[in-house]
Amino acid sequence: MTAIYTSRTNSANTALRGALEIKKIHCHFITKAVAKLCCDACIHLGQDVLTALEKGIQQETSPTGKEILEILVKNAHIATAENIPMCQDTGFAVVFVELGQDVHITDGDFNEAINEGVRQGYQDGYLRKSIVSHPLKRVNTGDNTPCIIHTKIVPGENIKITVAPKGGGSENMSALKMLKPADGLNGVKNFVIETVKAAGPNPCPPLVIGVGIGGTMEKAAMMAKESLLRDVGSVNPLADLVVLEQELLTEINKLGIGPQGLGGKITALAVHVEIFAAHIASLPVAVNINCHAARHKSVIL
Amino acid sequence: MSTIKITPPLTDAVIQNLRAGQQVLISGDIYTGRDAAHKRLVELIQNKQPLPVDFNGQIIYYVGPTPARPGQIIGAAGPTTAGRMDVYTPQLLEYGLKGMIGKGKRSPEVIKAIQQHQAVYFAAIGGAAALISKCIKAAEIVAYPELGPEAIYRLTVADFPAIVINDAFGNDFYDQGVQQYLKKGS
Numbered sequence: 001m002t003a004i005y006t007s008r009t010n011s012a013n014t015a016l017r018g019a020l021e022i023k024k025i026h027c028h029f030i031t032k033a034v035a036k037l038c039c040d041a042c043i044h045l046g047q048d049v050l051t052a053l054e055k056g057i058q059q060e061t062s063p064t065g066k067e068i069l070e071i072l073v074k075n076a077h078i079a080t081a082e083n084i085p086m087c088q089d090t091g092f093a094v095v096f097v098e099l100g101q102d103v104h105i106t107d108g109d110f111n112e113a114i115n116e117g118v119r120q121g122y123q124d125g126y127l128r129k130s131i132v133s134h135p136l137k138r139v140n141t142g143d144n145t146p147c148i149i150h151t152k153i154v155p156g157e158n159i160k161i162t163v164a165p166k167g168g169g170s171e172n173m174s175a176l177k178m179l180k181p182a183d184g185l186n187g188v189k190n191f192v193i194e195t196v197k198a199a200g201p202n203p204c205p206p207l208v209i210g211v212g213i214g215g216t217m218e219k220a221a222m223m224a225k226e227s228l229l230r231d232v233g234s235v236n237p238l239a240d241l242v243v244l245e246q247e248l249l250t251e252i253n254k255l256g257i258g259p260q261g262l263g264g265k266i267t268a269l270a271v272h273v274e275i276f277a278a279h280i281a282s283l284p285v286a287v288n289i290n291c292h293a294a295r296h297k298s299v300i301l
Numbered sequence: 302m303s304t305i306k307i308t309p310p311l312t313d314a315v316i317q318n319l320r321a322g323q324q325v326l327i328s329g330d331i332y333t334g335r336d337a338a339h340k341r342l343v344e345l346i347q348n349k350q351p352l353p354v355d356f357n358g359q360i361i362y363y364v365g366p367t368p369a370r371p372g373q374i375i376g377a378a379g380p381t382t383a384g385r386m387d388v389y390t391p392q393l394l395e396y397g398l399k400g401m402i403g404k405g406k407r408s409p410e411v412i413k414a415i416q417q418h419q420a421v422y423f424a425a426i427g428g429a430a431a432l433i434s435k436c437i438k439a440a441e442i443v444a445y446p447e448l449g450p451e452a453i454y455r456l457t458v459a460d461f462p463a464i465v466i467n468d469a470f471g472n473d474f475y476d477q478g479v480q481q482y483l484k485k486g487s
Binding site for chain 2: 061062064065068071072074075076078079082083084085086087088089090126127128129130138140142168169172200201202204254255256257258260261262263264265291292293
């Protein structure tokens with residue numbers, strides 16, 4: 001950091017050299033990368049989910065439940081073999097960008113480059129176009145744009161792009177509540193469990209459940225969404241959250257909902273929790289429900 | 302319980318033989334329809350205008366498939382959440398619709414209307430859209446092509462797997478199935 005600071009202040013020559021060394025990424029590459037990620041995410045089920053489904057097959061006591069989990073594994077293999085989406089709802093394209101602060105984006109508009117990637121990916125990949133331009137007038141835009149872009153500026157000179165297509169069926173069963181601080185841990189747990197119970201068979205269980213606790217309303221929702229990008233089966237870096245995630249998963253899997261809501265033990269494959277500082281008056285909790293597929297694919301440019 | 306094979310149009314005899322939890326294999330012609338198509342159909346019924354398809358005795362599959370690649374019949378074609386159609390369903394049942402395929406719970410009003418009009422609601426496996434597409438042998442748009450994935454298709458299916466959720470006797474297999482595995486006192 002010191003060296004860079006020096007190069008910018010000492011002489012024009014050094015400053016010029018610094019500027020020339022800035023990594024440039026052409027918008028065209030961003031578009032191509034996003035298009036490929038849209039297709040990959042919709043067609044190929046993640047290995048983490050496949051492992052979790054296989055484990056679920058061993059643990060499920062309901063014969064119907066077990067059969068459904070086996071069908072979901074078979075479905076994933078057919079999708080990959082035939083290059084067709086695993087689910088007809090290829091979702092709202094939610095794009096997460098970690099933009100290195102030392103990168104220079106060239107030859108175009110960054111956000112438009114991402115939207116163009118979604119346009120090309122959904123068209124060329126034969127994915128369903130599920131977006132209406134106005135929430136009340138409801139006319140299909142025909143190319144699955146606009147997408148939703150969440151950009152974070154981070155140190156470094158890379159761009160990490162993650163495309164997470166989100167299906168309507170599971171998104172519709174998500175919920176957010178502003179709890180009172182006095183509601184505490186039990187209040188949080190009850191809200192998560194009640195949300196899953198109310199969702200029942202609708203979001204295509206077995207589920208992956210993202211929970212955001214703390215922050216403001218939108219921060220809680222963002223954390224819940226971002227936690228869905230974690231690998232299913234991965235361990236939370238915070239020790240107390242490891243315990244909370246395990247407790248929530250155990251309680252949720254006692255609800256009896258099971259695969260497809262037809263009864264069984266495996267209602268969820270994983271619960272992922274993220275936390276943030278909270279206001280002295282607030283305890284926001286967001287629950288973002290994902291279907292078993294928990295679709296997301298990333299690339300680093 | 303062994304699997305029952307059924308073919309639309311569904312007669313009263315077929316429907317009365319179905320019970321919640323029964324697995325079925327559906328063959329023959331079924332029709333697709335989801336939110337936007339339902340809205341239009343019910344507006345036509347309310348205005349006493351003819352429907353683009355005669356749904357008497359037929360089955361509507363709640364699905365918006367992905368586009369077919371060249372050489373394919375259809376893309377991925379799994380069920381969508383049925384509850385969004387609840388507001389329209391009683392009027393279609395009154396009109397003569399006999400079967401629905403989707404996923405997820407129906408409202409008390411729909412469950413009552415299913416019993417009243419002697420119909421049936423089946424669930425297909427949500428998320429198994431690539432596998433389900435293998436049962437679809439022909440697909441043709443019969444109404445509202447401008448709705449894209451929400452157009453009404455006639456699908457010719459062979460051994461399409463589904464399970465009876467709401468039968469003509471007021472039963473709900475989601476309730477029954479979950480009760481069996483619910484851990485009390487949790």
